Amino acid sequence: MQLSSNLLRFNEPETLKMAKLSRELRASGIDVVDLSVGEPDFNTPEHIKEAAKKAIDENWSHYTPVPGYLELREAICRKLQRDNGLTYTPQQIVVSTGAKQSIANVMLSILDDDDEIIIPTPYWVSYSEIARFGRGKVIFVHTTPEAGFKLTPEQLEAAITPKTKLFIFSSPCNPTGAVYTKIELEGLAKVFQRHPGIFIISDEIYEYINYAQDGGGGHQSIAQFDYLKDRIIIVNGLSKGFAMTGWRLGYIAAPVEVAKACEKIQGQFTSGTNSIAQRAAITALDSPLSATHEMVKEFKVRKQRVMELLKEIPNIRYTEPDGAFYIFPEVKYYFGKKAGDEVINNASDLCMYLLNTAHVSTVSGDAFGEPSCIRISFANNMKNIEEGLRRIKKGVEVIS
């Protein structure tokens, strides 16, 4: 039996693999603290759940329009105006089964054989895999902790070639928590202005989980620079900001031609996404964001605690995250050293050691294109965070 060579073009996401391994260990009776999670540990706010229940009772049970209900696309346009000062029409919006599908739609719409796609590292695991599936050639550009894990205009300029077709990044960033300021985005935007043929995917799924809100200018979108608007695709969704990962609702705001192309692709793969999730999303987007703000307040307290606890581990360095719910410390001090008989060669070895011996799960930076770091999620309650960090500390203490 021969399966398709398509499968060779990408790997299983490392993040989901770690979650699966910790579930398996737990099922075998071992108490694992899971700091590998990529989703809020909060429940979906009540008013959104109520809207979904009402939608069921009102029989919103039929196929939905491929790009999403018009009322939802209108609500998304209102959100973009209210939160981002951006004007879009419903024809520019396509709603999908999670932001992941939105990204896949866009990449499949834009990329052709050997088109180059620039991805600053560290990056979210699926960008490179989906791009390869879309037949693009991935060009990684390395950012460093010293630069706050942010790409500079000079690095961007140097990476662009006549074959560059697409650029993708997230701000706030998964896995680093880096948040680009308006000035930093403008620096990149000016480079793109000199290179008209390049599309830009701005993944803003962590928009609301932003700790810079208090004084750092809050969330900024690269779509604010009008001269780029005809080639920017904003990707966003309800997973993170509304604690709705399982509802599977993402969307793009894009030039009409790109939106139409995505609709065409989605029309063959999945059609319009779940009707009940869409009705609930209208309520989520049109309501005050108080539940989101409460959640972010709690993430901020946890972030401070994680940093305090990491400071107690002498050989781990970290950059303070300004957004999302991850911290991405450098752990290379441990490479080449031993824990008992086990040699820790790299971040993957360290993560597997921490999982199997200290019973705490994290994700190796390899998965995000940065092999000297690991990702620790603080989307878990304080008790688990403190216990998880205690286990990491104890686990690495015996490495020498």
Ligand code: PMP
């Ligand atoms: N982009 C980033 C940066 C993410 O971290 C995730 C989820 N982990 C997604 C997109 C996909 O989100 P969704 O649940 O809406 O598919």
